[in-house]
Amino acid sequence: MRILHILDHGLPLHSGYAFRTRAILKAQQALGWDVASVTGPRHGDSDAGVEVVDGLTFHRTIAPAKAPTPLGEWREIRAFSKRIDAAVDAFRPDILHAHSPVLDAIAGLRVARRRGLPLVYEIRAFWEDAAVGNGTGTEGSLRYRLTKAAETRAVKQADAVAVICEGLRDDLIARGIDPAKIMVSPNGVDMTLFGTAPTRDAALAAELGLDGGDVIGFIGSFYDYEGLDDLIAAMPMLVAKRPAAQLVLVGGGPEEPALRRQAEASSAAGHIHFIGRVPHDQVERYYGLIDILAYPRKRMRLTDLVTPLKPLEAMAQERLVAASDVGGHRELIRDGETGTLFPPDDPAGIADALSAMFADRESWPRRRATARAFVEAERNWSSNVSRYDPVYRALVHPSESDKS
Template sequence: MRILHVLDHGLPLQSGYTFRTRAILHAQMARGWQVAAVTGARQGATALAEETVDGIDFFRTTPPRKLPAPLGELREIAALGSQIDTVATRFRPDVIHAHSPVLGGLAALGVARRRRLPLLYEIRAFWEDAAVGNGTGTEGSARYRATAALETWLCRRADAVAVICEGLRGDLIARGIAPAKIIVSPNGVDLGLFGTPPERDSGLATELGLGDEVIGFIGSFYDYEGLDDLIAAMPALVAARPRAQLLLVGGGPMEAALRAQAAASPVSTAIRFIGRVPHAEVERYYGLVDVLAYPRKHMRLTDLVTPLKPLEAMAQERIVAASDVGGHRELIRDGDTGTLFRADDPAAIAAALAGLLADRSEWPARRRRARAFVEAERNWSSNIARYEPVYQTLAHARQDGTWQPHSPLNA
């Protein structure tokens, strides 16, 4: 099986997007499949047009000259489509697997139809909702509606559609996409990277001035993550648990505002910002945290999309507490594998975290249950099998001549 992946961006850039991609491609390679990846213009200018990173062959698209929307997006689609076509000539894929956002899917669709290749389009989040969550778009705007319509148009024409969670699947079905056409390939964890619970690094803890009641967040600082609510919860938490501290590892658009909020807090000395750390160092910081907190705000993006970070924490046998948005409810069973608290409510956050710190008797059993859930249902080595029947069906139909664009597979 030869799979050509089409990506917005990839390694060596580091993000949840690139880590999911890495896990998928490594798991497919472990099955003996041949894989290659084409990255889009948003990878940025690179020194090499072709390079192997972490064992994966990447082919880079030269970014076109920037133009105002929508001309800039059209140029990106054209540039990526040209590179996909060039790579397809050499790689000879059985299936093209394009990953959201929609620009990459559109570029892949043009090549797939010209070359009579089947296309699987994978959605990790709706681009229009991600723009709202990142503060670069407005729900219900003309651009928002146009992007949603384009995504629906593409899903109707792809041969199969993969989504990362039930929330996205349900939304597509409501748009009229046939349920049989959609598979759920949930976020998973590479247990080779996150499989061993980290030991506490006493030296690092001493260096950072951390004690034995540490609440942590490790990830990107976007508004929708709700870190402002977590910081706002700290005075009440410290009042209930005087030794409680907050450790924030990462960075992003909200970092300056969050640092200013923390500096103005009456418990500012209990809040530590670390900044971004290399991926290889992340485990050291997981080992310092007693409870990983994920206070995502309630909005369409967080209700529909499941995050990756709580799964990584559960794999590391960390205690997890998260807001009760839809994406978290798909991953966490309240009181069983984690704790859920009311979203957008600092008082609820403080109460939930104080309760966890006050009674640790259930922590060992909860850690085991959370780890078992990841091993059984969110392990990439087994998750990857969800793609196989779709790939096989599409590839065999193409080989025996029964596959046609806009066939019943496309309904």
């Protein structure tokens, strides 16, 4: 089986998107499949037309001249389609596998129809909802509605559709998409990368003033929908209950300046530590310092529909997880077993939940083991990737599928 993946971006860039892609490609290689990828104009400049990163081949697209919406997007689609077409000549795939956003699907569909190749479209989040979550779009606006219509059209034209969670599947079914056309390929963890519990770096703990502290942490991107303002707002209440409480925030993003101002004005300012972005190979040092990873996502369409990756990575490393009670988290976390759920958009509720977790340290070994076992059994990419096999085979050999 030869699969050409069509991507917004990929390695060596570091993002949840890139790491999910790496996990899929590596797991497919382990099954003996031949894989290659094409990254779109938004990946950024590359010195080479084709790059091999971590044993994976990426064909790069040169970004066209920028232009206002929608001309800019159509230029991107045209440039991307040409590059995908050239990659098809070079790689000779059996199947095209496009990953969201929808621009990738539109570009891939142009090539698929011209070349007579089947196309799987995999949706990790709806682009229109991601724009709202990132603060670059407004729900219900003309652009939102046009993007949603393009998404629905691409799903209808694709030969098969994969989604990362039940929330996205249910939404597509409500749009009139045949349930039989949709498979769920849930977020998973590459246990070769995240399957080992990190050791505590005593020197780093001392440097940050965390010795003897009850340490809460967040490692990721600082977007509004992540609810980090609620976590910071919870700190004075948590410190009143747990004077040794410390909050460590690792990463960065558009909300960072506002969050720093909020923290500086807080009565718990001395308990809040901004680390900034750190190299990927250093992230494990910070995981090792944190007792509880907190994910206080706000309640909105994006967070109710989409499951995040970070809580699974934390569970795999035997970290405790606390998260807001939104739909995406409920697909991953069983309250009181694999993690703790607290009310969304509620700083007091966050403080109460975290305080209760620190007061119940006796349960921590059991909860850590239960969470890791869940990831290993149900969210491990080495087994999750097998879900693609019957879909690919039905598209590449439809007559054989009909016989079965």
